[in-house]
Amino acid sequence: MSKTLIAPSILAADFANLQHDIEMVNQSEADWFHLDVMDGVFVPNISFGMPVIKSISKHAKKTLDVHLMIVNPDQYIKTFADLGVNVLTVHYEACTHLHRTLQAIKAEGMQAGVALNPHTNVDLLKDTIKDIDLVCLMSVNPGFGGQSFIENTFDKVRQLKALINEKGASTKIEIDGGVTNKNAKQLAEAGADVLVAGSYVFKADNPTETIKGMKELLK
Numbered sequence: 001m002s003k004t005l006i007a008p009s010i011l012a013a014d015f016a017n018l019q020h021d022i023e024m025v026n027q028s029e030a031d032w033f034h035l036d037v038m039d040g041v042f043v044p045n046i047s048f049g050m051p052v053i054k055s056i057s058k059h060a061k062k063t064l065d066v067h068l069m070i071v072n073p074d075q076y077i078k079t080f081a082d083l084g085v086n087v088l089t090v091h092y093e094a095c096t097h098l099h100r101t102l103q104a105i106k107a108e109g110m111q112a113g114v115a116l117n118p119h120t121n122v123d124l125l126k127d128t129i130k131d132i133d134l135v136c137l138m139s140v141n142p143g144f145g146g147q148s149f150i151e152n153t154f155d156k157v158r159q160l161k162a163l164i165n166e167k168g169a170s171t172k173i174e175i176d177g178g179v180t181n182k183n184a185k186q187l188a189e190a191g192a193d194v195l196v197a198g199s200y201v202f203k204a205d206n207p208t209e210t211i212k213g214m215k216e217l218l219k
């Protein structure tokens with residue numbers, strides 16, 4: 001099992017003390033910042049956009065992993081690159097020309113990610129997997145933090161891992177939604193490379209220790 005990365009989801013941070021929470025992640029054993037952008041159309045919720053990401057980008061010292069839950073993501077690719085985003089993930093369900101979108105993300109110097117809703121089968125990525133740097137398997141229905149983990153995700157991780165191996169791809173697998181110390185190890189064993197954790201980290205009494213505990217569990 002290779003090193004599993006932890007990506008705290010800023011959606012669960014205290015927006016009135018954002019700099020404090022960003023510094024906490026900077027100083028912690030976490031690996032990435034996960035930023036959820038929601039447009040109120042693709043998902044029934046609106047989160048934050050460019051001005052907030054610009055501010056986060058100024059202070060964050062780790063990889064910026066942006067999860068776009070928006071329709072028409074293509075029109076903002078350059079803007080996210082200019083904001084210093086490292087990994088840009090679009091939803092399979094929001095892209096009519098997925099291959100074109102992936103190429104456009106890479107042309108801007110970012111890693112290209114594709115997120116799949118819980119109902120979307122991993123086999124749909126058979127023809128594009130070699131062009132994808134990261135697949136984000138949604139383990140909750142996108143739109144909100146603090147939801148319960150969908151158990152079927154374990155099977156999807158194994159199916160996706162098999163597809164990646166079969167095609168000789170080097171795609172990372174990220175799991176997003178309801179991740180806690182109860183499912184982290186099993187997810188890593190199934191093949192997950194990146195675990196997003198929002199509520200589990202930020203609603204904890206001691207977020208720094210919670211991240212550390214998760215890392216310990218994954219060793």
Ligand SMILES: O=C(CO)[C@@H](O)[C@H](O)COP(=O)(O)O
Pocket residue numbers: 009011012034036067140141142143144145146147176177178179196197198199200
């Ligand atoms: O993309 C999303 C939700 O749509 C996630 O990134 C959540 O922000 C994860 O939060 P928790 O489920 O860990 O509270």
Ligand SMILES: [Fe+2]
Pocket residue numbers: 009034035036067176196
């Ligand atoms: Fe997310």
